[in-house]
Amino acid sequence: MFDKEIYVERRKKLKENFKDGIILIPGNNYSPLDCKDNCYPFLQDATFRYYFGLSHPGLVGIIDIDNDKEIIFGNDYTISDIIWMGKQKYLKELVFEVGIKSFIEIEELKSYLVKRKNIRFTNQYREDIKNFISSLIDINPFNFDDYTSFELVNAIIAQRNIKSDVEIKEIEKAVNITKEMHLAAIKNVRIGMKEFELVAEVEHATKKNNAYFSFQTILTKNGQILHNHYYGNTLKSGDLVLLDCGAINENGYCGDMTTTFPVSGKFSERQKLIHNIVRDMFDKAVDISKVGVFYRDVHLEVCKVMAKNLKKIGLLKGNVEELVSKGAHALFMPHGLGHMLGMTVHDMENFGEINVGYDKEIQKSKQFGLSSLRLGRRLQIGYVFTIEPGIYFIPDLFEKWKKEKLYEEFLNYEEIEKYMDFGGIRMERDILITENGAKILGESFPRTADEIEEFMAR
Structure with missing residues (x-):
C-alpha cells in the first residue's frame, strides 16, 4: 500500500466530478478453479485497489457524497479464518491505513443503499459482481449495463490515465522484473x-x-502466431523465439515487453534484416510520440516505415502513402502499435477498450489491422503505454489474400511467398510521455539484433 494520503486524495479528486449521490466500487472475490475451496490466485480489482488500497477479497468501497462519508463494507476475519491463515490484522484496523474511518459488515450494505438515489457504479467484467450489485439494488442482472454510469467510467479513466510519480516508480519496478524474465x-x-x-x-x-x-506468457518459435500459448515445440538451430511476457508487482502495477532472439545466438542474414526493420519502426514511434500527438498517427507513420523498407526488399510495390492508407501493409502487421499500461496490462479495458483508447476527438477505424489499434487518442503527459511494432508472415492470411487477389497493385505475392517459413518478429517496450517526449521505462536492456547477439555471446 501507499501512504494513506494518496488514497484520500484520489477519492477526493473522483468526488469532485459529482455533486451528489453514492459511488459504489466493488472489489473482487476469490474465483474457484474447480471448487469453492480451490481458487485461482486472488487478484484485486484494479479500480478498487486504486481508490481503497486493500488487496483482500469480498470488499466494497462506498463514497457517499450526500453524507460526506467513505465506508468499506466486508466481512472481517474470524477465528476460523485465523486457524487456516494464521494471525491477520483485522480489516477494521486496516481501513484506517487507507484513510477510511468506517468498516461495516457486508450484510448491512443493502439496507444502507435502500431508497438512495444516484447510486453510481461502473460496468463489470465478472458475473459474480454483476449479480451481487444487482441483488443490492434490485435490478435485472441481464440488463446490468443499462444501469451503469459511464459518467463515472469516464471520470475514472481520465484520472487513472495520468500516472503519478509514485505510480511511475511502481511501473518501473514491474518493468525491471519483466526485464529479468x-x-x-x-x-x-x-x-x-x-x-x-x-x-x-x-x-x-x-x-x-x-x-x-500480468498476463499469460507468450513464448513460441512460431512468432507468426500473435498470441501463442502452446509450449510443446522443440527449439532448433535457426529458430527464433518470440517472448511476450510481463510481471505484476506486489503493489499491483504491470510491465509488458516483447523480445525476439535466435536460439543459436546468431540471427541469419534474413532474420537480422527483418529485425532491423522492426527496430526502425520502434525508433520512429519513440521519436514521434509526443504530447498532443494522436497515437493513431504514430501507428500509421510506423506502418509507413515498414512499408518503405519492405518495398526496398521487393515484398511491396507502389506508393507507400497509398498502400498504407488502403491497409495493404496489414498483411505483415495485423495488430495495433500498443495499448495503455498501468494496474492492468491493458489498463482499464474492463471499462471498454473504446472508452480507454479513444474519445470524442477520434473514433476507432474499421479497417483491417487499424481496427486492432487499442490506443488512438492524443498523448498526454503522464500516459504510460506500450510501443510494440512487428512484422509477421502468416501463411493462412497470405493464402486468403492471394486467393482473393487483394491489393495486387501493392503486394508482390511471388516474393512474399518465399518468406512463408519465416515466422514473425515483435519488439515491445513500455513508454512514458513527458514534456520532452517519450521515455523508455526501466533499466537498459539489449534491444537491437547486434545487442542481442553480443549479450548471448557473453
Missing part, C-alpha cells in the same frame, strides 16, 4: 530444449521478486 529466457535458451522448459525459466523470475504474471 526476458533475460532469463535469453540466458537459458538451448538448442534441443522444449519451449515449456524456457517458460519455466521465465516465470521463475516473477516468483523470486514476489510478483505474478
Whole structure:
C-alpha cells in the first residue's frame, strides 16, 4: 500500500466530478478453479485497489457524497479464518491505513443503499459482481449495463490515465522484473530444449521478486502466431523465439515487453534484416510520440516505415502513402502499435477498450489491422503505454489474400511467398510521455539484433 494520503486524495479528486449521490466500487472475490475451496490466485480489482488500497477479497468501497462519508463494507476475519491463515490484522484496523474511518459488515450494505438515489457504479467484467450489485439494488442482472454510469467510467479513466510519480516508480519496478524474465529466457535458451522448459525459466523470475504474471506468457518459435500459448515445440538451430511476457508487482502495477532472439545466438542474414526493420519502426514511434500527438498517427507513420523498407526488399510495390492508407501493409502487421499500461496490462479495458483508447476527438477505424489499434487518442503527459511494432508472415492470411487477389497493385505475392517459413518478429517496450517526449521505462536492456547477439555471446 501507499501512504494513506494518496488514497484520500484520489477519492477526493473522483468526488469532485459529482455533486451528489453514492459511488459504489466493488472489489473482487476469490474465483474457484474447480471448487469453492480451490481458487485461482486472488487478484484485486484494479479500480478498487486504486481508490481503497486493500488487496483482500469480498470488499466494497462506498463514497457517499450526500453524507460526506467513505465506508468499506466486508466481512472481517474470524477465528476460523485465523486457524487456516494464521494471525491477520483485522480489516477494521486496516481501513484506517487507507484513510477510511468506517468498516461495516457486508450484510448491512443493502439496507444502507435502500431508497438512495444516484447510486453510481461502473460496468463489470465478472458475473459474480454483476449479480451481487444487482441483488443490492434490485435490478435485472441481464440488463446490468443499462444501469451503469459511464459518467463515472469516464471520470475514472481520465484520472487513472495520468500516472503519478509514485505510480511511475511502481511501473518501473514491474518493468525491471519483466526485464529479468526476458533475460532469463535469453540466458537459458538451448538448442534441443522444449519451449515449456524456457517458460519455466521465465516465470521463475516473477516468483523470486514476489510478483505474478500480468498476463499469460507468450513464448513460441512460431512468432507468426500473435498470441501463442502452446509450449510443446522443440527449439532448433535457426529458430527464433518470440517472448511476450510481463510481471505484476506486489503493489499491483504491470510491465509488458516483447523480445525476439535466435536460439543459436546468431540471427541469419534474413532474420537480422527483418529485425532491423522492426527496430526502425520502434525508433520512429519513440521519436514521434509526443504530447498532443494522436497515437493513431504514430501507428500509421510506423506502418509507413515498414512499408518503405519492405518495398526496398521487393515484398511491396507502389506508393507507400497509398498502400498504407488502403491497409495493404496489414498483411505483415495485423495488430495495433500498443495499448495503455498501468494496474492492468491493458489498463482499464474492463471499462471498454473504446472508452480507454479513444474519445470524442477520434473514433476507432474499421479497417483491417487499424481496427486492432487499442490506443488512438492524443498523448498526454503522464500516459504510460506500450510501443510494440512487428512484422509477421502468416501463411493462412497470405493464402486468403492471394486467393482473393487483394491489393495486387501493392503486394508482390511471388516474393512474399518465399518468406512463408519465416515466422514473425515483435519488439515491445513500455513508454512514458513527458514534456520532452517519450521515455523508455526501466533499466537498459539489449534491444537491437547486434545487442542481442553480443549479450548471448557473453
